[in-house]
Amino acid sequence: MNTVFYTTIGYILLAPFVGGLLMGLDRIVTARMQSRVGPPVLQPFYDVFKLFGKDKLTVNQFHNYYLVCFFIFILVSGSMFFAGNDLLMVIFAFIVADVLLILAAYSTNSPYSSIGAERELLQMLSAEPMILLSAVGLYMVTGSFKVSAIVSCEKPLIVYLPGVFLGLTYVLTIKLRKSPFDLSTSHHAHQELVKGITTEFAGPALAVIEIVHWYETILLLGMIYLFFAFNPVLGVVVVVFVYFLEVLVDNTNARIKWELMLKSAWMVTIIVGGGNLFVLYYVLRL
């Protein structure tokens, strides 16, 4: 009980710092890839503090309220993950959080937000099957959906689940909303939907969105880590490398249309992820 308590508190307190630093590094690496110097590594924190000082603008009475719920459900989801709870429950809580963000965007009745919301739905439709499938894959090897049991499993999970790992890395780009899959909103300048799903958020609300993004990123990278939990050092190295890959892909690809995103993500899910599970199923039965 105590360890559960401390990991939960640890996640809630530390995740924004680690996540924020990661974003700072992300921006520096991105800048170097574009032959710029880039901002200081603490820039994301400065941005957030500045946003908190701005006027609290809102378009209707529900908008910020959904945002707070979104924040709380991401916290619930991440806490359950780091407390070693059921992985499916973690994913479902994550989905609820995402749905609340989408509802916030819909509630504005603004064209930019609404189209952003629909695209976010498409992004969920593309990415979530693979994430759930990874949970099933992890279960097939470890015999448990509990994160705590998966982490303490001695087997090198990546050897059993290389396809699932690849698939998860593929949809990670969609979940992080990085190019080429930054359809619903983007970190880079203006996109064709202004800021898509976050168009109507301003000031402190935008700061919350940014902080939630840090929490999200840590949670998703935590899922990547699970595949290498048998060797923590290797695990951290792989997580850093995967994130670097995300930045690289982000900087070398243009945004694609949603159809390509949906088709490619499902293809990867079915062929690479599903194929992996089939082979595993028959190997394990031998």
Added chain:
Amino acid sequence: MTWITFLIIFPLLPACLVLLFKSVSIQKWVVIIASALICIGSVCLALTCTQAEAQYFRVTPDIVNKLVATGDITLALVFLYVCRHLPLKRYWIPLLVVVQYGAVVWYDLSGRVPETTHCLFVDNLSVIMALVIGIVGPLITVYTIGYMEKYHEEHPEVPDRRDQFLSAIFLFFSAMYGIIFSNNITWIYFFWEITTFCSFIMIGYPQTEEAVHNSFLALWMLLLGGLGFAAAILYASSVCGTVDLRQLLTMKKSVVLLPVLLICFAGLNKAAQFPFAKWLLGAMVAPTPSSALLHSSTMVKAGVYIVLRCAPVLHGTAAGAMVALIGGLSFLAGSALAISQRDGKRVLAYSTIGNLGLIILCAGIGSHLTLWAAVLLIIFHAPAKALMFLCVGTVEQQTGSRDIEDMNGLISRMPLLTIVMLIGLAGMFLAPFGMLISKWVVLEVLARKNPVLPMIVIFGGELMLFFYVKWMGKLVAVTGPQPQQGEGIGIEWSALGGLAVLTVLVCGLFPFVGIYLIEPMYGCDPMLSRQAIRAVAIMLGLMLLLPLGFFIPRKDLVHVDLYLSGANVTDPHKFMDSMGTARDCSFKNYYINKYFSEEKLFPGALVGSIVLLILMFSMEKL
């Protein structure tokens, strides 16, 4: 035993009373009192009859069996009577009646159907079904009174036959109780056909050309299932030597698999699985309460109930796997097709087909854990789906449209109804509400199986999420001050409120349902670990507490207009076009007809499911 007889026979009384008394106010009180009594009866049954072992009751066979035989003949004549105006080219409808009833009655009269002493029984599955029928059903009936009143004001061209409609509802209850408490398959068959007849009456209610067409479509499709049932009776009595359901299910699989598959065929048909999905979609022409009834607590639930009953025989057979795949296909196809629909009722219809597919999938596998999940699905699906149908019906009456696009900004116009609707929608797909708990259980169970099944569940579930969230999004859009609608909702509130509370309540009570009702049947379940329940409890608590946060006054917020690229005019929902005139801005949801339209997907699902059906019967010997 007392409660069982009460539940089967009592609903016939109000069914006759509403036919006798044409006065609306008397009908109203008859309906309210009878509904309350049925509800009380179901709860009392649950309190007295819940135990691990099934109880079987001896029924003095002679008189009652003769009654059932007479009933069969009467029903056949009634079916032939309603077909009297059919054009000659639709000869197959009366033919279906003649063939199946001819065979069954001939077998019965010539004494070839073996006698069964224990015709009635009750076990926990029956108790759960009785609760679903007896709590959700009466709420819908109460709603019907208020709904039909306005329905006839709005549709003066429809002849007022609401006494028949109400009567059909009560007859329906009686038949449903008959199905779930009968241990003799000839009895089940009798009640089975009564439900077919009742739904025929309800679907044809508006008497428009479309309604009549759809009611006959439903009739022949459902009679096809009845034919399967009749064949099962003939086979069971001549080859297996018994029509006792309990004995049939404990016989050797090789002997009993064919009749069980025939019964499952009837079940799939009643549960509107592909390839039979069309009748349920056609049923949308009827007044909304009948849709709510058919989709949530009765009719389709009879279909999944009977498949669930047969599940122990299906377990581990190739034919059972085919049943599971038909369910899986219906789940996928139903969820995908719902994406392209704009009509609220049609979306709900497809989602019913999908959800029932999931139940059939669980039943087809037939292990104890999947049956666990299937029972949970039945329980959670009923109140949420009934609530959604009643909400859509109310919205249609208040605003004149059930198009989802027209529901844009409903929260500004009918806040209370929208909140009830959001509860219903959340109950259909969002954690930690019922349907998602069941999906979670399904996934945990299926992860031990072949990866095809979890993949079907995952993809189907995501498609379902997609169409429900975009619907939710339309409801919550805030369009600014609007004239309030919905003053005319009267007695309907009791049903809407009751179902909304029920949707949340079953979710909070699900561990108890598991411990007291399901565990004695299917053994201990690993999903009920303390940790899992805690996770659900935390999320449910949040879902209930967070809405309170909305009432915290926020004085510091500055309200501004939407961002429309600087082209706003004074009205926030207008923008300035290039010619300098103010235009309304509007936008529609994605329906993705390119991939998910009925023309694209329906034929494929039809062909696929027919192939699976053929495979199912050809694998009977494996």
